[in-house]
Amino acid sequence: MKKKILVSRKYPEAGISLLREQGFDLTLWEKDRPMTPIELADLAKDHQALVCTLTDRIDRDFLEKCPHLDIISQFAVGYDNIDIAVATRLGIPVGYTPGAMTEATADIAFGLMIAVARKMFFMHKTIMAGQWGYFNPTGHLGMELTAKTLGIFGLGRIGFSLAKRCKAAYGMKILYHNRTRNTAAEQALGAVRVEFDKLLVQSDILSVHCALTPETKQIFNETAFRKMKPSAIFINTARGPIHHEGDLIQALGQGHIWGAGLDVTDPEPMKPDNPLLSMENACVLPHVGSATMEARNRMSVLAAMNIIQFYNTGKVPHIVNPEVLKP
Numbered sequence: 525m526k527k528k529i530l531v532s533r534k535y536p537e538a539g540i541s542l543l544r545e546q547g548f549d550l551t552l553w554e555k556d557r558p559m560t561p562i563e564l565a566d567l568a569k570d571h572q573a574l575v576c577t578l579t580d581r582i583d584r585d586f587l588e589k590c591p592h593l594d595i596i597s598q599f600a601v602g603y604d605n606i607d608i609a610v611a612t613r614l615g616i617p618v619g620y621t622p623g624a625m626t627e628a629t630a631d632i633a634f635g636l637m638i639a640v641a642r643k644m645f646f647m648h649k650t651i652m653a654g655q656w657g658y659f660n661p662t663g664h665l666g667m668e669l670t671a672k673t674l675g676i677f678g679l680g681r682i683g684f685s686l687a688k689r690c691k692a693a694y695g696m697k698i699l700y701h702n703r704t705r706n707t708a709a710e711q712a713l714g715a716v717r718v719e720f721d722k723l724l725v726q727s728d729i730l731s732v733h734c735a736l737t738p739e740t741k742q743i744f745n746e747t748a749f750r751k752m753k754p755s756a757i758f759i760n761t762a763r764g765p766i767h768h769e770g771d772l773i774q775a776l777g778q779g780h781i782w783g784a785g786l787d788v789t790d791p792e793p794m795k796p797d798n799p800l801l802s803m804e805n806a807c808v809l810p811h812v813g814s815a816t817m818e819a820r821n822r823m824s825v826l827a828a829m830n831i832i833q834f835y836n837t838g839k840v841p842h843i844v845n846p847e848v849l850k851p
């Protein structure tokens with residue numbers, strides 16, 4: 525019998541057509557919003573596999589309603605929306621799409637860094653508000669990035685890519701804080717692994733590239749921001765809850781740090797009256813790190829291949845919980 529696959533959003537056709545070519549019976553959720561938890565569980569009950577993404581809540585409640593699922597294939601590199609421990613206990617393999625959005629997300633972090641350093645979003649708003657006055661020799665001054673120190677919190681694929689850009693463009697010194705050493709980055713870029721406190725104290729630009737876990741949740745809070753340089757720029761393109769939003773607003777308002785660039789917020793979507801949106805030294809984007817045609821196509825192909833390989837060979841090429849597949 526044909527396997528039935530529930531596809532939770534409109535994903536790029538590259539991956540969807542791969543699934544179709546394999547003869548799977550696809551149910552596509554065509555609306556522009558994610559399914560509610562009730563809609564998701566009701567539909568998933570009648571399917572053997574699920575393609576989902578970070579806006580789908582794959583929590584204990586969902587998983588215990590759908591323990592029959594053969595595989596869950598996440599269209600994202602992050603999977604904090606999925607209760608991996610419960611999926612593993614139920615024996616459900618969880619695939620994901622690492623590597624596909626590395627360059628796209630590093631570009632967004634790099635772009636935010638420059639945009640914050642030169643107050644670009646705020647300056648754009650002044651034009652729209654009819655406030656483009658005369659050339660002002662002392663107005664709205666930003667800062668240069670050459671020879672600054674970049675601190676990476678969580679130096680994996682995306683952090684490495686950002687560090688390469690910063691080294692090549694600005695000759696930046698690279699510091700990083702990781703649980704394990706990244707010898708490739710040390711050799712290629714002279715990156716230096718430091719304790720968290722040292723990363724806070726020494727970075728001119730501090731960019732977050734770790735996963736959201738209980739250990740990293742709100743690790744960038746008032747205590748952390750107070751240790752940073754008053755001239756520092758904080759960038760988060762990973763997950764919103766890694767910083768404490770109220771503390772960040774306060775740190776910017778009180779000058780504990782100089783600026784912030786966010787592609788992720790908590791909650792998402794951010795409300796239009798959020799104070800960060802009117803701050804001179806803050807730039808916020810609506811979680812578009814992986815939003816290039818190339819990255820999204822690659823993600824859809826990886827998400828499809830995780831399902832196709834699973835049904836054809838019993839192996840999932842990119843799997844979060846490989847232990848469920850061991851004999």
Ligand code: GLV
Nearest residue numbers: 599600601602814
């Ligand atoms: C996007 O946020 C992802 O995790 O891929």
